[in-house]
Amino acid sequence: MAKMKKEFVEHITSQAEDFSRWYTDVIMKADMVDYSDVKGCMVIKQYGYGIWELIQEEMDRRFKETGHKNAYFPLLIPESLLQKEAEHVEGFAPEVAWVTHGGGEKLQERLCIRPTSETIICSMYAKWVQSYRDLPILLNQWANVLRWEKTTRPFLRTSEFLWQEGHTVHATQQEAEEETVKMLGVYKEFAENVLAIPVITGQKSEKEKFAGADHTYTMEAMMLDGRALQMGTSHNLGQNFAKGFGIQYLDKDSKLKYPWQTSWGTSTRMIGGLIMVHGDDRGLKLPPKVAPIQCMIIPIAAFKEGVMEKSRELYDTIKKAGIRVDLDDRDQSAGWKFNDCELRGIPLRLEIGPKDIEQGQVVLVRRDTFEKITVPMEGIAETIANLLDEIHANMLKMAREFRDAHTFKATNFEEFEKGIEKGHGFVKAMWCGCRECEDAIKEKTGVTTRCMPFDDDEVLSDVCVFCGKPAKKLMVFAKSY
Amino acid sequence: MAKMKKEFVEHITSQAEDFSRWYTDVIMKADMVDYSDVKGCMVIKQYGYGIWELIQEEMDRRFKETGHKNAYFPLLIPESLLQKEAEHVEGFAPEVAWVTHGGGEKLQERLCIRPTSETIICSMYAKWVQSYRDLPILLNQWANVLRWEKTTRPFLRTSEFLWQEGHTVHATQQEAEEETVKMLGVYKEFAENVLAIPVITGQKSEKEKFAGADHTYTMEAMMLDGRALQMGTSHNLGQNFAKGFGIQYLDKDSKLKYPWQTSWGTSTRMIGGLIMVHGDDRGLKLPPKVAPIQCMIIPIAAFKEGVMEKSRELYDTIKKAGIRVDLDDRDQSAGWKFNDCELRGIPLRLEIGPKDIEQGQVVLVRRDTFEKITVPMEGIAETIANLLDEIHANMLKMAREFRDAHTFKATNFEEFEKGIEKGHGFVKAMWCGCRECEDAIKEKTGVTTRCMPFDDDEVLSDVCVFCGKPAKKLMVFAKSY
Numbered sequence: 032m033a034k035m036k037k038e039f040v041e042h043i044t045s046q047a048e049d050f051s052r053w054y055t056d057v058i059m060k061a062d063m064v065d066y067s068d069v070k071g072c073m074v075i076k077q078y079g080y081g082i083w084e085l086i087q088e089e090m091d092r093r094f095k096e097t098g099h100k101n102a103y104f105p106l107l108i109p110e111s112l113l114q115k116e117a118e119h120v121e122g123f124a125p126e127v128a129w130v131t132h133g134g135g136e137k138l139q140e141r142l143c144i145r146p147t148s149e150t151i152i153c154s155m156y157a158k159w160v161q162s163y164r165d166l167p168i169l170l171n172q173w174a175n176v177l178r179w180e181k182t183t184r185p186f187l188r189t190s191e192f193l194w195q196e197g198h199t200v201h202a203t204q205q206e207a208e209e210e211t212v213k214m215l216g217v218y219k220e221f222a223e224n225v226l227a228i229p230v231i232t233g234q235k236s237e238k239e240k241f242a243g244a245d246h247t248y249t250m251e252a253m254m255l256d257g258r259a260l261q262m263g264t265s266h267n268l269g270q271n272f273a274k275g276f277g278i279q280y281l282d283k284d285s286k287l288k289y290p291w292q293t294s295w296g297t298s299t300r301m302i303g304g305l306i307m308v309h310g311d312d313r314g315l316k317l318p319p320k321v322a323p324i325q326c327m328i329i330p331i332a333a334f335k336e337g338v339m340e341k342s343r344e345l346y347d348t349i350k351k352a353g354i355r356v357d358l359d360d361r362d363q364s365a366g367w368k369f370n371d372c373e374l375r376g377i378p379l380r381l382e383i384g385p386k387d388i389e390q391g392q393v394v395l396v397r398r399d400t401f402e403k404i405t406v407p408m409e410g411i412a413e414t415i416a417n418l419l420d421e422i423h424a425n426m427l428k429m430a431r432e433f434r435d436a437h438t439f440k441a442t443n444f445e446e447f448e449k450g451i452e453k454g455h456g457f458v459k460a461m462w463c464g465c466r467e468c469e470d471a472i473k474e475k476t477g478v479t480t481r482c483m484p485f486d487d488d489e490v491l492s493d494v495c496v497f498c499g500k501p502a503k504k505l506m507v508f509a510k511s512y
Numbered sequence: 513m514a515k516m517k518k519e520f521v522e523h524i525t526s527q528a529e530d531f532s533r534w535y536t537d538v539i540m541k542a543d544m545v546d547y548s549d550v551k552g553c554m555v556i557k558q559y560g561y562g563i564w565e566l567i568q569e570e571m572d573r574r575f576k577e578t579g580h581k582n583a584y585f586p587l588l589i590p591e592s593l594l595q596k597e598a599e600h601v602e603g604f605a606p607e608v609a610w611v612t613h614g615g616g617e618k619l620q621e622r623l624c625i626r627p628t629s630e631t632i633i634c635s636m637y638a639k640w641v642q643s644y645r646d647l648p649i650l651l652n653q654w655a656n657v658l659r660w661e662k663t664t665r666p667f668l669r670t671s672e673f674l675w676q677e678g679h680t681v682h683a684t685q686q687e688a689e690e691e692t693v694k695m696l697g698v699y700k701e702f703a704e705n706v707l708a709i710p711v712i713t714g715q716k717s718e719k720e721k722f723a724g725a726d727h728t729y730t731m732e733a734m735m736l737d738g739r740a741l742q743m744g745t746s747h748n749l750g751q752n753f754a755k756g757f758g759i760q761y762l763d764k765d766s767k768l769k770y771p772w773q774t775s776w777g778t779s780t781r782m783i784g785g786l787i788m789v790h791g792d793d794r795g796l797k798l799p800p801k802v803a804p805i806q807c808m809i810i811p812i813a814a815f816k817e818g819v820m821e822k823s824r825e826l827y828d829t830i831k832k833a834g835i836r837v838d839l840d841d842r843d844q845s846a847g848w849k850f851n852d853c854e855l856r857g858i859p860l861r862l863e864i865g866p867k868d869i870e871q872g873q874v875v876l877v878r879r880d881t882f883e884k885i886t887v888p889m890e891g892i893a894e895t896i897a898n899l900l901d902e903i904h905a906n907m908l909k910m911a912r913e914f915r916d917a918h919t920f921k922a923t924n925f926e927e928f929e930k931g932i933e934k935g936h937g938f939v940k941a942m943w944c945g946c947r948e949c950e951d952a953i954k955e956k957t958g959v960t961t962r963c964m965p966f967d968d969d970e971v972l973s974d975v976c977v978f979c980g981k982p983a984k985k986l987m988v989f990a991k992s993y
Contacts, residue, residue, distance in 0.1 A: 065640075067585070067586050067632065068632070069623065069632075073586075074584070074586065075584040076583055077651065080583045080584055084582060100561075102555070102557055102558050102561045103556040103674065104548070105548050105555065105672055106625070106656055106658065106672050107553065125616050128588075128611045128613065128623075129611065130612075130625070131610065131611075131613065132610040133608070133609040133610070133671075134607055134662070135660075144611065155548065180615075191588070
């Protein structure tokens with residue numbers, strides 16, 4: 032058994048050796064994804080898509096609980112629509128794909144494949160919003176989008192990706208701001224309680240904000256290589272799109288007014304995040320709430336009388352309790368199956384052999400700690416449910432500890448540079464708010480501004496860590512994906 | 513109240529006057545859909561999309577219960593891939609949209625937006641299928657597809673539409689045939705038990721089959737104007753794509769073999785179907801299982817003490833029972849709300865006023881029969897659940913009766929033509945199986961071959977209804993969408 036495990040694991044590059052190759056090895060060998068014939072586009076295989084379905088289910092429930100409804104808008108956007116908001120077109124036009132021919136003919140106006148849907152949705156809002164009675168509009172779309180990317184990596188950056196995009200319209204600036212903050216809060220709660228990923232939430236710099244927004248809020252997570260991953264963003268669009276698209280409503284005071292808008296999105300990128308926050312050298316480590324299989328039953332000495340019967344009985348009992356359980360009855364050794372379970376990141380495996388049956392017990396092995404626990408068969412579903420909760424809590428805790436241990440505070444640029452050299456992932460420092468400092472820091476160190484955290488008012492110094500001019504706000508810097 | 517109803521209803525063209533305008537009026541006024549700036553593409557608004565979400569939920573469960581898993585493949589297909597199956601490219605190439613530029617540059621090879629995904633999926637199957645151990649692959653995809661259409665109508669025929677496409681690979685011809693039949697069976701069960709739409713299932717003619725398939729099975733429903741709507745198809749692809757794409761597996765006997773494939777699909781078109789099977793001059797009539805709102809509570813004399821409180825209490829009770837209930841607390845008259853309820857096809861409305869509260873009762877009004885029933889408040893959730901089941905059963909029954917009353921048997925061409933003139937929707941007749949007769953019948957009468965029914969072995973005559981040569985099979989003919 033030990034030998035097989037070794038052989039198997041050798042196929043995955045270790046994180047220490049090459050984190051990037053480790054990532055590719057894991058997603059390919061765990062059968063999550065495959066490369067397609069279309070440059071920059073991935074195939075999400077059944078196991079990877081199963082995770083996405085669970086993410087969708089959890090998020091969608093949260094959107095509906097906060098009053099949002101889903102709708103669907105066209106994939107193709109006429110060039111003239113894309114151009115109606117100046118900053119937006121500048122930001123997105125360089126990376127879109129253009130449809131020029133359809134039905135055997137050249138089109139009069141070329142159409143781009145949506146890189147995001149503000150423009151097509153706003154063109155409809157201009158029709159739908161007439162009176163204050165029509166507001167607010169709280170809407171979400173689950174869709175594919177396409178942004179032509181030069182360098183791509185499955186889940187993290189692909190030309191086509193799957194996402195959700197919320198688009199709301201409000202009568203007042205305050206309401207729009209509340210929505211922007213609220214939805215980022217939904218994202219954060221989801222990241223922590225579902226993906227077991229601790230995130231820092233805060234505001235993006237002007238440079239890093241969404242093209243066309245007044246300001247952008249973000250949640251940033253630290254990967255195991257210390258880099259930041261932007262896991263979701265929420266934009267206060269102000270009246271920019273309303274003015275660009277002529278969206279106006281007649282208010283109670285009989286005056287025509289421009290409404291205030293927001294948009295917010297998360298994508299299949301989150302799957303890349305959970306791989307890089309939790310995984311280890313044996314493979315994936317899935318947070319129980321998005322694990323397509325939460326518990327894998329592995330019969331030991333399956334050929335012996337009663338083992339398969341008992342395994343199937345346990346399967347039925349556990350399944351009935353609403354736990355996503357599977358039974359590995361393939362014609363392979365138990366050791367091979369243990370490795371496969373670990374590679375695919377299944378939170379719990381359950382081993383059952385003749386001796387266990389004799390003693391009315393089973394062995395549970397946690398993926399997060401490798402702890403082996405012998406428990407009575409009686410009440411097994413409840414035992415598993417509790418353990419899954421424990422595993423979630425422990426994974427969140429471990430991720431938080433890792434992040435905190437790799438976060439560093441710098442009060443001057445020498446400290447800043449040293450912190451990065453020492454392998455600290457996040458560097459917190461005071462910043463003047465100038466684009467010049469932001470660009471210079473990036474050029475000198477490779478790190479970018481991630482966000483000005485909401486719940487961190489610490490004043491590390493009065494002056495900008497780079498230029499020494501009066502500091503505006505605490506900024507989190509990091510190398511990023 | 514009566515007056516308001518009249519005023520309201522006047523906005524919908526009656527079915528008798530102009531069925532096509534009735535359809536457009538209903539989908540627009542019930543707020544299901546809107547036209548976009550992109551020719552031939554629709555916006556599916558929240559109410560319409562809510563129906564699609566329920567359809568997806570019901571279908572997806574059935575796919576998973578029959579062993580299928582979801583995955584996701586790229587939107588864009590290189591031209592060279594599209595061309596690998598000869599019949600397939602001939603069928604689809606004329607109606608695809610081409611991406612020629614991306615990221616600011618002209619592409620070396622143009623990419624089409626998927627009209628269906630056989631080609632991109634088969635290019636992956638060529639990698640994934642190596643051994644008999646890899647089979648069967650049972651896979652489904654929920655996605656948007658695009659077919660450039662000259663004449664479009666929301667839900668029924670749009671350039672972009674949402675659908676699911678199953679794609680399976682099997683070791684034997686028999687297994688593939690069984691899968692093709694099984695999935696059409698799943699569709700039929702779904703159509704009847706969820707959409708309350710009776711369907712005829714059977715085989716398409718060679719002319720009407722899917723481009724690249726050995727043969728195509730279909731389910732056909734009759735709309736209230738007598739026309740047929742193809743509601744879903746299941747294709748036995750034989751080894752055509754396997755040969756085109758070089759998909760081969762090493763069998764147990766150590767021989768390299770081509771596997772056998774199927775594909776099957778249903779789309780947002782089904783929403784068009786349920787509108788045209790069930791609707792009436794007051795608007796939509798939604799089958800309870802896909803109604804986003806199954807029961808609408810309308811307070812009568814809402815301003816009177818206790819009415820709103822009781823309404824909210826009922827709302828909580830009914831919601832807790834898992835029924836999709838809503839409370840119309842808008843500032844409008846009860847009559848206006850009744851009309852709105854009918855327009856949007858809500859299966860049941862619940863009226864509650866001061867007198868009802870006094871007597872511990874509520875009034876329920878069925879959308880399908882307009883029947884008014886006074887029932888005790890006690891046990892209201894169970895009463896509603898039972899009534900929703902009854903409504904479903906009655907809607908299916910009414911649709912079946914309508915279809916049967918508009919189906920006609922013809923043993924010679926004179927009868928055939930008369931049947932159509934008399935407004936019969938489906939004409940059953942014997943057919944020789946020749947393309948020439950199929951084309952001639954279409955040219956003379958405007959009807960097309962819908963399917964050779966599975967469960968109808970009646971022999972109406974020995975000879976073809978058109979040419980008089982020996983007949984092969986009973987065929988259902990109809991005008992179609």
